[in-house]
Amino acid sequence: xxxxxxxxxxxxxxxxxxxxxxxxxxxxxxxxxxxxxxxxxxxxxxxxxxxxxxxxxxxxxxxxxxxxxxxxxxxxxxxxxxxxxxxxxxxxxxxxxxxxxxxxxxxxxxxxxxxxxxxxxxxxxxxxxxxxxxxx
Amino acid sequence: xxxxxxxxxxxxxxxxxxxxxxxxxxxxxxxxxxxxxxxxxxxxxxxxxxxxxxxxxxxxxxxxxxxxxxxxxxxxxxxxxxxxxxxxxxxxxxxxxxxxxxxxxxxxxxxxxxxxxxxxxxxxxxxxxxxxxxxxxxxxxxxxxxxxxxxxxxxxxxxxxxxxxxxxxxxxxxxxxxxxxxxxxxxxxxxxxxxxxxxxxxxxxxxxxxxxxxxxxxxxxxxxxxxxxxxxxxxxxxxxxxxxxxxxxxxxxxxxxxxxxxxxxxxxxxxxxxxxxxxxxxxxxxxxxxxxxxxxxxxxxxxxxxxxxxxxxxxxxxxxxxxxxxxxxxxxxxxxxxxxxxxxxxxxxxxxxxxxxxxxxxxxxxxxxxxxxxxxxxxxxxxxxxxxxxxxxxxxxxxxxxxxxxxxxxxxxxxxxxxxxxxxxxxxxxxxxxxxxxxxxxxxxxxxxxxxxxxxxxxxxxxxxxxxxxxxxxxxxxxxxxxxxxxxxxxxxxxxxxxxxxxxxxxxxxxxxxxxxxxxxxxxxxxxxxxxxxxxxxxxxxxxxxxxxxxxxxxxxxxxxxxxxxxxxxxxxxxxxxxxxxxxxxxxxxxxxxxxxxxxxxxxxxxxxxxxxxxxxxxxxxxxxxxxxxxxxxxxxxxxxxxxxxxxxxxxxxxxxxxxxxxxxxxxxxxxxxxxxxxxxxxxxxxxxxxxxxxxxxxxxxxxxxxxxxxxxxxxxxxxxxxxxxxxxxxxxxxxxxxxxxxxxxxxxxxxxxxxxxxxxxxxxxxxxxxxxxxxxxxxxxxxxxxxxxxxxxxxxxxxxxxxxxxxxxxxxxxxxx
Numbered sequence: 001x002x003x004x005x006x007x008x009x010x011x012x013x014x015x016x017x018x019x020x021x022x023x024x025x026x027x028x029x030x031x032x033x034x035x036x037x038x039x040x041x042x043x044x045x046x047x048x049x050x051x052x053x054x055x056x057x058x059x060x061x062x063x064x065x066x067x068x069x070x071x072x073x074x075x076x077x078x079x080x081x082x083x084x085x086x087x088x089x090x091x092x093x094x095x096x097x098x099x100x101x102x103x104x105x106x107x108x109x110x111x112x113x114x115x116x117x118x119x120x121x122x123x124x125x126x127x128x129x130x131x132x133x134x135x136x
Numbered sequence: 137x138x139x140x141x142x143x144x145x146x147x148x149x150x151x152x153x154x155x156x157x158x159x160x161x162x163x164x165x166x167x168x169x170x171x172x173x174x175x176x177x178x179x180x181x182x183x184x185x186x187x188x189x190x191x192x193x194x195x196x197x198x199x200x201x202x203x204x205x206x207x208x209x210x211x212x213x214x215x216x217x218x219x220x221x222x223x224x225x226x227x228x229x230x231x232x233x234x235x236x237x238x239x240x241x242x243x244x245x246x247x248x249x250x251x252x253x254x255x256x257x258x259x260x261x262x263x264x265x266x267x268x269x270x271x272x273x274x275x276x277x278x279x280x281x282x283x284x285x286x287x288x289x290x291x292x293x294x295x296x297x298x299x300x301x302x303x304x305x306x307x308x309x310x311x312x313x314x315x316x317x318x319x320x321x322x323x324x325x326x327x328x329x330x331x332x333x334x335x336x337x338x339x340x341x342x343x344x345x346x347x348x349x350x351x352x353x354x355x356x357x358x359x360x361x362x363x364x365x366x367x368x369x370x371x372x373x374x375x376x377x378x379x380x381x382x383x384x385x386x387x388x389x390x391x392x393x394x395x396x397x398x399x400x401x402x403x404x405x406x407x408x409x410x411x412x413x414x415x416x417x418x419x420x421x422x423x424x425x426x427x428x429x430x431x432x433x434x435x436x437x438x439x440x441x442x443x444x445x446x447x448x449x450x451x452x453x454x455x456x457x458x459x460x461x462x463x464x465x466x467x468x469x470x471x472x473x474x475x476x477x478x479x480x481x482x483x484x485x486x487x488x489x490x491x492x493x494x495x496x497x498x499x500x501x502x503x504x505x506x507x508x509x510x511x512x513x514x515x516x517x518x519x520x521x522x523x524x525x526x527x528x529x530x531x532x533x534x535x536x537x538x539x540x541x542x543x544x545x546x547x548x549x550x551x552x553x554x555x556x557x558x559x560x561x562x563x564x565x566x567x568x569x570x571x572x573x574x575x576x577x578x579x580x581x582x583x584x585x586x587x588x589x590x591x592x593x594x595x596x597x598x599x600x601x602x603x604x605x606x607x608x609x610x611x612x613x614x615x616x617x618x619x620x621x622x623x624x625x626x627x628x629x630x631x632x633x634x635x636x637x638x639x640x641x642x643x644x645x646x647x648x649x650x651x652x653x654x655x656x657x658x659x660x661x662x663x664x665x666x667x668x669x670x671x672x673x674x675x676x677x678x679x680x681x682x683x684x685x686x687x688x689x690x691x692x693x694x695x696x697x698x699x700x701x702x703x704x705x706x707x708x709x710x711x712x713x714x715x716x717x718x719x720x721x722x723x724x725x726x727x728x729x730x731x732x733x734x735x736x737x738x739x740x741x742x743x744x745x746x747x748x749x750x751x752x753x754x755x756x757x758x759x760x761x762x763x764x765x766x767x768x769x770x771x772x773x774x775x776x777x778x779x780x781x782x783x784x785x786x787x788x789x790x791x792x793x794x795x796x797x798x799x800x801x802x803x804x805x806x807x808x809x810x811x812x813x814x815x816x817x818x819x820x821x822x823x824x825x826x827x828x829x830x831x832x833x834x835x836x837x838x839x840x841x842x843x844x845x846x847x848x849x850x851x852x853x854x855x856x857x858x859x860x861x862x863x864x865x866x867x868x869x870x871x872x873x874x875x876x877x878x879x880x881x882x883x884x885x886x887x888x889x890x891x892x893x894x895x896x897x898x899x900x901x902x903x904x905x906x907x908x909x910x911x912x913x914x915x916x917x918x919x920x921x922x923x924x925x926x927x928x929x930x931x932x933x934x935x936x937x938x939x940x941x942x943x944x945x946x947x948x949x950x951x952x953x954x
Binding site: 002003004007011014015018019021022025026027028029040041042043056058059062063082083084085087088098109 | 509510512517520521524525528531532535536539549550551552553554555559563680696697698699700759760761778779915917
């Protein structure tokens with residue numbers, strides 16, 4: 001066999017290995033219900049329940065933050081995170097969590113939030129504009 | 137619709153929009169004219185060429201004009217333009233106004249088109265017989281870029297997005313029904329505080345120059361196929377390829393410097409999709425460069441070289457598609473949102489992909505593909521293998537980064553791996569091992585054929601030597617705690633540094649030709665070493681074991697890196713004692729002064745410094761912290777504010793008369809404690825003690841004149857708290873027969889003191905002490921991280937650039953001599 005064919009085979013083998021390793025590693029976007037039945041980490045997308053209190057008391061523990069999130073199916077669950085409360089968390093429109101269920105709590109190892117005002121700026125706050133009018 | 141709006145400056149927008157259209161038309165004319173200049177069989181007829189050049193110059197000038205208009209709009213704060221309103225504000229300093237220029241997508245395209253125009257002008261001067269075909273392709277790319285800025289409706293479809301779009305056309309809002317709406321828009325949205333960093337001024341131009349320069353080797357490769365000058369295009373293309381690899385690499389590293397300094401992504405590289413996308417073209421282009429050199433020296437691997445060079449430009453287009461089309465959605469924090477150009481971005485990619493495939497297929501039979509196999513012990517074979525592995529590494533990155541694209545294409549709902557960073561780290565490190573080892577021993581091989589015995593002996597010798605050094609480095613830096621693949625990367629990197637150092641030493645003895653490659657490879661090896669140690673042995677200094685904690689919390693996310701410190705209360709943190717001293721405000725930044733002290737074993741102070749991490753408060757974007765860093769030669773110590781008490785509206789240092797009438801104020805304190813004392817007595821409280829020094833019979837209270845029968849007595853108190861002394865004088869007053877007292881606050885000590893009674897029969901006075909509960913005292917939550925040896929990464933980059941420069945000079949010289 002020619003060396004170039006051997007190299008070709010090796011290349012394909014590595015490429016397949018990469019695809020398999022990715023396939024084994026990809027997770028799924030799930031709900032809290034899925035999280036209860038899965039062993040291991042997964043992604044949950046949802047919305048912050050703004051009615052319920054966010055808990056972060058630095059004096060008690062600077063690395064404990066908890067809140068309630070509704071997943072896309074409407075199920076609500078308490079989420080705890082070993083860290084500080086992300087800045088502007090209250091304003092988040094959508095939250096992506098990575099973590100796993102422990103008892104009745106979802107322990108997040110990673111939180112990503114989407115704040116509409118931060119990256120899409122195509123909105124003029126009309127209340128602000130009219131407030132300024134009063135100052136004139 | 138017919139409202140006449142007051143105060144708008146429409147002229148710069150009209151001129152700008154004219155230049156937008158002109159640049160598009162001129163690019164189109166240039167592309168067409170260059171095409172006919174290429175296909176024209178009459179060699180003496182230069183009319184097409186003249187027209188093409190003129191059109192390209194007009195394109196260049198109109199891009200400059202367009203840029204000037206946009207700058208004028210931004211600089212003068214004409215917020216009637218969406219671009220100025222969305223990305224800048226009045227308070228922005230001038231250098232950030234420049235950054236605001238390329239903050240939006242339109243500015244990015246403009247910058248890209250500008251660099252492509254500059255490069256086109258260089259090609260017109262330098263490319264001689266290649267000018268017509270190469271410039272045809274480059275002009276075509278320029279047409280597509282210019283179309284991105286058009287913002288014109290065409291057959292019901294909006295083409296491009298113009299930077300001169302008016303705010304009232306971009307945004308819905310009831311205020312636009314008012315003709316004087318501009319008087320309500322006092323200021324722009326301002327720049328995202330994350331981007332307010334000097335690297336954001338310099339990084340985008342460099343990155344876009346890199347992206348634009350990847351087009352040149354592409355144009356040469358297509359021109360070579362088109363004109364059937366299969367072998368010739370390689371020589372002029374090599375220096376441009378070197379240049380593109382160098383600039384693109386620098387641009388990417390500058391981006392990671394920004395990420396490192398702002399630390400908002402936890403380090404210099406976070407494997408964010410947009411970051412990954414920026415190295416796709418770099419990896420394929422580096423691979424392509426090596427195969428081009430193989431082809432130039434041996435005549436082997438023509439097809440691979442061409443494909444890799446073509447692919448690199450396609451990767452540039454794919455990168456811009458990923459970053460700009462909004463397809464990445466929730467997987468990236470950097471990506472732009474869709475400007476409605478999804479189709480156009482795909483179109484850009486498709487045009488150049490089809491062009492590449494078409495020429496490869498049509499010319500397939502004529503391609504100079506060698507049937508002969510390479511020698512196993514030849515440099516070309518192993519360079520080729522290295523290029524393949526670079527491409528595989530790129531393949532992996534593309535595959536994982538594109539998960540949202542696969543989801544969109546196949547309707548699947550895959551999520552990226554949960555531990556994405558580890559996934560990338562391990563797989564990419566495995567590729568790095570192979571590539572770094574090849575980077576080493578291939579340098580000992582010669583083109584065509586090598587003496588095997590000597591090769592094996594030297595290689596094994598260097599491998600043993602490298603293993604010894606690696607063992608030492610791994611032990612000292614603490615890498616041994618990591619996955620073994622990272623130790624292998626270290627071994628491979630040190631191996632390749634050693635061999636390339638040997639080549640460099642030989643080069644100084646006479647084989648000067650090889651200096652460039654040796655230096656660039658050493659630089660790359662150092663980058664691997666620096667990245668590995670820095671990311672691998674990052675240390676949390678502010679480990680906090682206090683608190684309720686989370687029982688058996690999963691994995692490393694629980695580093696407990698946040699620590700709470702109260703003002704003026706020193707706290708032990710790792711090897712340091714830290715004290716939060718206070719804050720200062722320079723709008724919109726709030727600085728928090730944190731004092732660091734380090735003592736040796738005998739309690740002697742060895743080091744003391746002040747760090748001022750800040751938090752920017754922006755009404756649109758909320759709070760954005762930026763760290764402050766103490767740089768040492770071999771490590772950096774970061775301090776980052778991670779949480780704050782709700783910001784007070786009142787400045788902290790307001791110690792003015794806070795009368796006891798303010799009942800509400802008392803709620804901020806614990807139950808008051810009354811003490812009956814004499815002069816010289818001491819009151820103890822939780823954090824120190826207070827001494828009554830004396831009584832001041834002539835106390836004054838501002839704005840309250842005293843009558844003949846009135847009395848005012850001040851209690852001269854000295855407060856000792858955490859090694860600090862404060863003075864305070866609460867006042868007791870009898871005025872017109874009524875009793876008043878004026879409390880005084882010592883905010884830094886968290887105290888309010890009242891002189892509440894005089895007890896003449898006992899010869900004592902009553903002092904009431906109000907003490908703030910712990911959580912009402914000013915505090916910050918911060919985290920401190922230590923990144924060691926990052927300077928290897930930065931210095932490796934600089935060395936690599938020097939290597940590339942040397943290579944560019946060498947290849948240019950070769951061009952002139954042949």
